[in-house]
Amino acid sequence: MGIISRVSRFTDRHVLSIYVGPSLVLLGLVMAFPVVFTVYLSFHQWIGGALRAPEFVGFENYARIFTEDERFRGAIINTIALTAGAVAAQTVLGVALAVFIHREFAIRGIVRSIILLPMIATPVAIALIWRLMFHPQLGALNDLLERLGFAPSDWLANPNLALLLVGVVDTWEWTPLIALITLAGLTALPHDPFEAAAIDGANAWQRFWYVTLPMVRPIVVVAVVFRLIEALKTFDIILIMTAGGPGFVTETLNIYIYNTAFQYQKIGYSSALLVVFFVLVLFIASSMLSLRRSRG
Amino acid sequence: MQVSDKSIRRGAALGLVSLMALAGCTPATVEAEVETDGSASVGAEFDWRAHEGETIRFVAGLQPWQEAVVPLIAEFEDLTGITVEVEALPEDQFRQRLQVELTAGSGDIDVFMTSVLQDGPRFAESGWYADLEPFVSDPLLTSPDYNFSDISSSVLEGHTFNGVLSALPIQLEVQMLYYRKDLLEAAGFDGPPSTYEELEEMAAAVHDPANDLYGFSSRGRGAATVTQITTFLRSYGADYLDADGKAAFASDEGIEAIAEYGRLVRTYGPSGGVNNSWEELLALFQSGSIALWSDNSGQAAALRDPATSSVAEVVGYAPMPAGPVTAAQSYFGWAAAVAETSGKKEAAWLFLQWLTGPDVVSQLQEQGIPGGRVSIGFGPDVPEEFVTTFQTALADATAQLPAVKPVPEVRDAIGAAVVSSILGEDVPTAVRKAAEEFDRIVESSE
Numbered sequence: 001m002g003i004i005s006r007v008s009r010f011t012d013r014h015v016l017s018i019y020v021g022p023s024l025v026l027l028g029l030v031m032a033f034p035v036v037f038t039v040y041l042s043f044h045q046w047i048g049g050a051l052r053a054p055e056f057v058g059f060e061n062y063a064r065i066f067t068e069d070e071r072f073r074g075a076i077i078n079t080i081a082l083t084a085g086a087v088a089a090q091t092v093l094g095v096a097l098a099v100f101i102h103r104e105f106a107i108r109g110i111v112r113s114i115i116l117l118p119m120i121a122t123p124v125a126i127a128l129i130w131r132l133m134f135h136p137q138l139g140a141l142n143d144l145l146e147r148l149g150f151a152p153s154d155w156l157a158n159p160n161l162a163l164l165l166v167g168v169v170d171t172w173e174w175t176p177l178i179a180l181i182t183l184a185g186l187t188a189l190p191h192d193p194f195e196a197a198a199i200d201g202a203n204a205w206q207r208f209w210y211v212t213l214p215m216v217r218p219i220v221v222v223a224v225v226f227r228l229i230e231a232l233k234t235f236d237i238i239l240i241m242t243a244g245g246p247g248f249v250t251e252t253l254n255i256y257i258y259n260t261a262f263q264y265q266k267i268g269y270s271s272a273l274l275v276v277f278f279v280l281v282l283f284i285a286s287s288m289l290s291l292r293r294s295r296g
Numbered sequence: 297m298q299v300s301d302k303s304i305r306r307g308a309a310l311g312l313v314s315l316m317a318l319a320g321c322t323p324a325t326v327e328a329e330v331e332t333d334g335s336a337s338v339g340a341e342f343d344w345r346a347h348e349g350e351t352i353r354f355v356a357g358l359q360p361w362q363e364a365v366v367p368l369i370a371e372f373e374d375l376t377g378i379t380v381e382v383e384a385l386p387e388d389q390f391r392q393r394l395q396v397e398l399t400a401g402s403g404d405i406d407v408f409m410t411s412v413l414q415d416g417p418r419f420a421e422s423g424w425y426a427d428l429e430p431f432v433s434d435p436l437l438t439s440p441d442y443n444f445s446d447i448s449s450s451v452l453e454g455h456t457f458n459g460v461l462s463a464l465p466i467q468l469e470v471q472m473l474y475y476r477k478d479l480l481e482a483a484g485f486d487g488p489p490s491t492y493e494e495l496e497e498m499a500a501a502v503h504d505p506a507n508d509l510y511g512f513s514s515r516g517r518g519a520a521t522v523t524q525i526t527t528f529l530r531s532y533g534a535d536y537l538d539a540d541g542k543a544a545f546a547s548d549e550g551i552e553a554i555a556e557y558g559r560l561v562r563t564y565g566p567s568g569g570v571n572n573s574w575e576e577l578l579a580l581f582q583s584g585s586i587a588l589w590s591d592n593s594g595q596a597a598a599l600r601d602p603a604t605s606s607v608a609e610v611v612g613y614a615p616m617p618a619g620p621v622t623a624a625q626s627y628f629g630w631a632a633a634v635a636e637t638s639g640k641k642e643a644a645w646l647f648l649q650w651l652t653g654p655d656v657v658s659q660l661q662e663q664g665i666p667g668g669r670v671s672i673g674f675g676p677d678v679p680e681e682f683v684t685t686f687q688t689a690l691a692d693a694t695a696q697l698p699a700v701k702p703v704p705e706v707r708d709a710i711g712a713a714v715v716s717s718i719l720g721e722d723v724p725t726a727v728r729k730a731a732e733e734f735d736r737i738v739e740s741s742e
Contacts (some may be wrong), residue, residue, distance in 0.1 A: 034446045049424040051401055051636065066738065136568035136578065137508070155567030159719060243388070245518050246570040246719070247712040262395050265418060 025163045033162075035278070042113065042272035047217040047265060054268060055267065061272035072273065074248055076280075078163060082252060083231040086174075091224055096176025101179070102186045104264040119176040127240035130169050131156065134241075156242055158197070159249045166250055169237055178223045185219030186212070232281050252279050342439050347643035348377030352406035354647065355383045355397075357390035358457060360594045361467035362409070364660050365651065372650045378643050386575070396636070398424045405635045406644040407651075410463055412455050412631050417701045419633075420457035426634040428461045438645075442653055443671075447630055453670045454695075463631035464652040465668030469592040471497025471527055471616055471626045471691035471696065476502075476600060478610040479509075479587045490612035492531070492556065495588060495617050499564040506667040511564035512588040513577055514557065516718050519709035520556075520573040523696040524590060525714060526626045528553040528727070531619025536698035541738070543544075545710070546731035551724050553619070564588075570715045571671045582606060590616060594627055596682055597664050613685040628694035629668075703742040709733040 011018060011103035042061055046056035065072050069178035086087050101112050101123065118126065133140045134155035142152040193215070197207045235254045238244065244259070251259075355361045362384050369380050384738045385393055385599060391407070397405055398419075401499075406695045410419060419425055431437050432444050447464065455463045479502045481623065489495035499511030515521045529535060534550035537543065544550065561569045566580060572589050581589050582605040593613075602608040615626055633649055650656060657667035662675030674683045696701055709730045716726035 046424055047418075047575070064740070070733075136571075137566050152567070156567040157571040159570075242571075244519075245519065245715065247715045248708075259708070262392055262399065263708075264702060265395065265399065265422065267399070 021163060022120065028282070032169060038271045038274055038278075041268050042275045044268040044271075046267040046271075057268065061269050064269070064275075065276060071248060071251065071256055072253075075253045078250060079232060079252040079254070080264075082163060082167055082234065083228060086170045087224060087227050087231050088235075089167070089171045090178050090227060091220065093175045095182050095213075095220060096181035097175060097179040098186055099212065102183055115179065116176050118173045119180075121173075123173065123236040124240055126173055127169070127237040130237075131241045134165065150281060157246060159246050160248060162242055162250045166234075166238055169241065170234060173237070174239070176226060178220070178227060180210050181223035181226075182216060182220055186214045189215050221288070221291070225285060229281060229285055232277075232284065253280075276279045299618050312341060318380075339399030340436065342436055343424045344376045344439070347640070349641055351381060351644045352638075352640055352643050352647060353381045353383065353404055355390070355405050355408045355593075356385075356731045357387045357409050357630075358384055359387075359409070359467060359629060360597045361660065361665050364597075364665055365466075366662055368656060368659065370724070372647060375650070376646055377458055377642075378646065380647060386681070387624065398422070398637075401637055403635075403639050406638040406640055407647050409466070409635055410631055410633050411629060412463055413628060413695050413697045414703050414707075414714065416455070416457055418463065420460065420462050424633075424636055425462035425578065426602045426636045426638065426641055426644075427461065427647070428648075431634075431642075431649075432461070437642060438649060439653070442649060443447075443669075445656065446669045446671050448650070448668055448670050451629070454629070463633035464648060465629055465631050466651060467594060468632040468666045468668055468690070469594045469628045469630075470635060470686055471524065471628075471695050472593050472596075472685050472689060473614045473616055474581060474583070474589045474591065474595070475612045476584075476607060476610055476615060477589045477612045479666040480612075488612060489588075489617045490614075491618045492560075496560065496564075499560070499588055503564050505566075506630055507587050510566050510586050512560055513565035513569065513572070513580070513586050514561055514590045515573050515577065516561055516565070516569035516715065517571055517573040518715055519707035519713040520711070522692065522707045523592070523626070523628055525554060525710075526694075526696045527624045528557045528619065530626075531616070532556070532695065533619075533621035537700070541700070541732035543734040543738075545734075546728045549621075551727045554717050554725040556728050558714060558720070558723065561718050562720055566609075570718050581611075591625050593682075593686055594665070600679065600682075613679070615689045617683055623692075625626060625689040625691075625693040625697045626687060627690060628696045700738050701740075702737050705737045705741075706734050709737060 041054060043056060043058060045057045046052070046054035073276060076194070086218075095295050097115065101115065103107060105111075132138065135150060136142055139155070141155065145152050156165055189212070193211050194207060197211050200212065233254055234252060235258070238250055238252060238255055239258070242250040253273070254277070257270050257273045260266050260273060286289045352503055356366075366382055366384065373379060383393075384390075394405070394408055394410075399422075410425075412418075432442075438444070451465050451468075452461065455461060455465065464725065473488060475498075476614060480488070480498055483498065485498055485500040485501070489498055497510065501511075503511030515524045524570065526536075529550055532549045532553035534547050534553055536543055536545050545554070566572065566585065572580075574595065576596055577586065577589055577591065580586050581595075581599060584606050594621065596611075596613065599611045600608045605611070615623065617623060632648055634641055634648055638644050639690050652667065654669065657669045658672050659670050662677070663670075664674060664678040666674070666686065674686075698706060699704060713723075713726040713730035717723045
């Protein structure tokens with residue numbers, strides 16, 4: 001009896017740690033360890049993986065990144081251009097799509113399901129199909145252009161188009177996510193402000209711009225932050241569609257880091273690149289969130 | 297060092313055992329040591345079934361060799377009672393998968409394909425290749441029929457790093473020029489080109505993009521081009537490296553060679569050429585869209601197979617033509633190795649031994665896929681022209697890749713310059729930049 005009461009007193013006092021403890025430990029193992037280990041490796045040169053010990057090199061990797069690595073500079077620019085362009089397009093299209101399917105119409109259910117399909121499909125499969133469609137000799141797009149009497153394009157083989165096309169495919173894939181989250185926000189909005197605006201004689205555009213948008217903005221910002229973080233890390237569709245080429249024009253940080261680690265076997269250097277990348281993502285995400293807080 | 301000590305110890309132990317066996321006593325301790333090495337007991341002979349019931353994993357890239365050898369593996373399984381799980385992936389994915397698994401130090405891979413020109417020094421430094429010497433020299437582990445000395449010693453030298461025999465050759469390739477006999481004949485030419493000028497003349501004569509026929513093509517996708525520009529560089533009197541191991545391909549000759557390669561691919565190749573590697577070009581040649589194509593000899597089998605190729609009857613083979621200085625030829629090789637991390641090295645060695653043994657090599661060479669064995673020739677079904685071209689080119693061939701450690705990274709740097717050239721950008725600037733990158737990469741890998 002003494003034991004039971006002591007145990008129950010103990011659990012009463014430590015109820016928080018008992019409930020949260022296991023997940024904290026798990027979180028520490030799967031989240032903190034990789035981050036800490038990556039930071040550790042970023043100060044080392046490590047060749048050959050598990051069979052050789054890492055060799056300490058201090059800040060050499062970081063110095064190299066910022067002084068002589070031209071591919072890093074190109075990759076940063078590509079990453080930011082792709083992320084900014086694609087997420088901007090997705091936000092505009094996604095909000096428009098949400099407003100459109102929020103209205104009542106006959107086949108709304110079917111349209112909603114169809115719109116979600118690109119997001120649900122496997123990215124690798126999507127990228128393979130797009131790559132085939134873009135193929136200059138075998139692809140459907142050039143066939144279409146020629147039937148319509150236009151000159152064929154080199155698509156992904158054109159260095160001026162390649163990054164843009166990656167952005168188009170990313171937008172095609174991820175616009176539904178922004179639409180879905182925005183739609184959830186729209187559904188939860190109260191009706192009164194809309195009725196009041198209608199009575200005051202606001203037209204559809206004014207109702208959207210002055211009523212809908214301000215009310216739904218906090219939700220849209222959340223969706224944009226999600227997409228920003230994801231878009232910075234875009235990997236599969238680039239690897240399949242262009243693998244960073246032609247040359248390095250579609251090589252983003254993520255692709256470059258991957259090449260450094262698994263093609264060039266420079267694990268230490270790629271860890272340093274990852275740390276820089278991590279700081280960049282953290283900075284962008286936190287500035288977006290503080291933007292939201294100051295507005296909210 | 298450690299490994300060779302061990303093999304010496306094992307040799308000594310074996311010698312001791314046989315002496316004592318002669319003397320009529322069986323020393324338990326020494327026998328136990330031999331046993332832990334997994335060999336059969338005293339007095340036994342080589343036995344294919346020594347590892348019956350084990351399962352090994354073989355990771356391969358999609359290559360003509362792999363395609364031809366996989367159907368034969370059932371014979372190995374019957375012979376040894378070992379089950380082989382084969383995992384074959386397209387070349388890029390194969391390289392990625394292999395490196396990820398080997399980097400992680402996973403013990404799941406037992407035997408893998410590897411190209412020593414590309415991976416050899418790095419993989420060896422990483423300790424990923426098991427030393428094959430102790431297996432080859434152990435009569436309990438290697439069949440008396442294996443005839444190791446039949447494998448060309450210069451080839452073996454290329455597979456040895458820091459004194460460690462790391463892999464054995466399985467598929468030897470030279471770069472050659474595939475051409476359409478019917479098209480050249482119709483255009484009034486009586487044979488393949490022997491110089492780059494003739495090549496351009498022929499390409500221009502048959503080039504007809506409106507009807508999906510392109511005069512000449514070669515690889516255009518970044519790193520993949522690097523094995524193919526080697527002959528251009530050397531035919532123009534340039535090379536990758538100078539005597540001090542510094543980049544030498546940004547010389548006037550080197551720039552001219554890369555500019556010419558790019559110009560030919562851009563002018564006579566299918567549009568979007570910078571995204572074409574051998575996979576795409578093979579499909580285009582097979583469907584009759586390319587008249588002249590320079591690529592490695594491994595493609596030949598797929599080109600003359602009527603099941604996959606609409607031009608099987610009319611494909612011709614020629615050595616690479618001559619540039620202003622010489623008619624340079626080049627080779628590439630695939631090999632197979634036992635993984636150092638494998639927990640089943642002896643079963644893995646039995647498989648590698650079978651893959652590189654006289655029986656399999658003659659079956660494959662019969663189909664036109666040359667291995668590294670000196671005494672084995674091609675079969676009667678392989679076209680005479682292919683055999684002559686292969687042998688002519690091989691006689692003068694040099695390695696298709698620069699002899700440096702960070703090959704994948706320098707391939708990307710050089711490949712970017714070739715892409716610039718194909719796109720018609722400023723070639724001298726691109727090539728000089730690639731050469732600077734090259735030196736920086738090589739220097740930082742030391």
